Amino acid sequence: MSKITPFKAVRPAPDKVGLVSCRNYEDYSPAELAAWLNFNPYSFLHVINPAYVNAQKITLDKRFKGVAHKYQDFKNENVLISEEKPVFFLYEIQTKNRTFTGIVAGTSIDDYKNNVIKKHEDTLQYRVELFKDYLHQTGFNTEPVLITYPDNTTINNWISEKKKSQPIYNYSTTNKEKHQLWKIETEEEIEWLQNQFEKISELYIADGHHRSASAELLYDEYKQSEHNNLNYFMSFLIAESNVKIYEYNRIIRDLNGYSSEEFLEKLSENFIIKDKEQELWKPQSKFEFGMYLKGNFYALFYKQDGNSNNHKSILENLDAQILYGKVLKPLLAIEDLRNDERIEYIPGKQSILTLKELVDEGEFEVGFMLFPSDISEIKALADNNLIMPPKSTYIEPKFRSGLMVYEL
Structure with a gap:
């Protein structure tokens, strides 16, 4: 009560x-x-x-x-x-x-x-x-x-x-x-x-x-x-x-030493990548991610390995956690999402043109767009005493x- x-x-x-x-x-x-x-x-x-x-x-x-x-x-x-x-x-x-x-x-x-x-x-x-x-x-x-x-x-x-x-x-x-x-x-x-x-x-x-x-x-x-x-x-x-509930999108200052071609190749190990060129593309559902790199938008579809995601924890199936576990930490060497100065966050209520402009200006190398979580995910995490990654939601x-x- x-x-x-x-x-x-x-x-x-x-x-x-x-x-x-x-x-x-x-x-x-x-x-x-x-x-x-x-x-x-x-x-x-x-x-x-x-x-x-x-x-x-x-x-x-x-x-x-x-x-x-x-x-x-x-x-x-x-x-x-x-x-x-x-x-x-x-x-x-x-x-x-x-x-x-x-x-x-x-x-x-x-x-x-x-x-x-x-x-x-x-x-x-x-x-x-x-x-x-x-x-x-x-x-x-x-x-x-x-x-x-x-x-x-x-x-x-x-x-x-x-x-x-x-x-x-x-x-x-x-x-x-x-x-x-x-x-x-x-x-x-x-x-x-x-x-x-x-x-x-x-x-x-x-x-x-x-x-x-x-x-x-x-x-x-x-x-x-x-x-x-x-x-x-x-x-x-x-x-x-x-x-x-809005997402928080991520912008990163560098590719951790990778060329854009090498980075795309690394991403292809865990994602199906479609080049959207100049289309202002945003994720349409869970397990989809948008990326803006070198003047082009990309759609990234997470390879879910059949039904294996059904056996993963709620946290492991969270889009923000997937991006962290498959991209930000292993490829871009960003471990501390709160304090690493190489990453910044843009509330999803802002236009993706904001993200595009920041990358185009040259201070940031790549931007990632997420699909927003819903209230059921938030409640499930709380019910299981699990914690979302920082800057997962803008509410x-x-x-x-x-x-x-x-x-x-």
């Missing part, structure tokens, strides 16, 4: 929400970041990236304290307001092509520890420690963990009815998304929703493994404190059919920073 809890959110004043909320600051180019900070005094970027001009010159400790101080300024100026009592929220994002709707709630650290909330990605300890320190020193988090639950007709029907009521936020952003937020505040609604999730035996983290691991670490260090909010971390709970929706704050 899954446990969710309402929380006393801090959120933008209704007349300023469109100005306050922003994308994750890492998504902004330096020029964009400077423009938003210079021309929008209400942007939450001022909170999460204080003293941005001198950001490389100050210690992390000073930066975290700057975040805490700027956050308090936003509260003192009533740019951010606090809920009077713990509540849930229903949140909807409408993009050009999709609509995402889910519930914002606190999820249980105990559920995370006991594998009721399941993981499929590995974490880097230094990043977990860093974000734990950030949480401790700033006292808040504004990036919920994206968690999926099995499709549920009862919850879906309730969401449809709730959306007929007046939202507390209804605004659009400069990237042409529409955002709506409803408050779930009556005792009857809160209790009903908690009861529905108690019937759900397992939840799955889609995005936010480092955030949840940091919340666990913070809880372990300070669980004797008076901060009951440490028992939970903020999550955006969404039906598993409502997430959109939407992405939550707006500053839209909701969970105080510790």
Whole structure:
């Protein structure tokens, strides 16, 4: 059974929400970041990236304290307001092509520890420690963990009815998304929703493994404190059919000493190769890979050796693992997918022309395109305590920073 809890959110004043909320600051180019900070005094970027001009010159400790101080300024100026009592929220994002709707709630650290909330990605300890320190020193988090639950007709029907009521936020952003937020505040609604999730035996983290691991670490260090909010971390709970999973494509700086002809010959040992020339070809199904090399696109079809793949583990049959095990590691000598500077990643939602342009410019020698995983693969890996290779999935929706704050 899954446990969710309402929380006393801090959120933008209704007349300023469109100005306050922003994308994750890492998504902004330096020029964009400077423009938003210079021309929008209400942007939450001022909170999460204080003293941005001198950001490389100050210690992390000073930066975290700057975040805490700027956050308090936003509260003192009533740019951010606090809920009077713990509540849930229903949140909807409408993009050009999709609509995402889910519930914002606190999820249980105990559920995370006991594998009721399941993981499929590995974490880097230094990043977990860093974000734990950030949480401790700033006292808040504004990036919920994206968690999926099995499709549920009862919850879906309730969401449809709730959306007929007046939202507390209804605004659009400069990237042409529409955002709506409803408050779930009556005792009857809160209790009903908690009861529905108690019937759900397992939840799955889609995005936010480092955030949840940091919340666990913070809880372990300070669980004797008076901060009951440490028992939970903020999550955006969404039906598993409502997430959109993209691949991460790979670009490599060199061929590890091979000529392009030698590299193609090596690839032919494990793949059937078809030259697509100038056709912008992308994989159409599992066990297919796209490649861009020396101005040409190639289709790579993995040789599956009859029915042998039926006897392989879920991880061994994962496309990202196949590319790593058959190409990146043995041929290109890339062992550390996180830290090797010879490899970079492009989210699959970006056009493959981006990959083509980066290779054509000469900094990269070859690009690989994958077919996206689906939710069943992610769940199967999590159920078997298996870990995906780094940068295997790019998952939407992405939550707006500053839209909701969970105080510790």
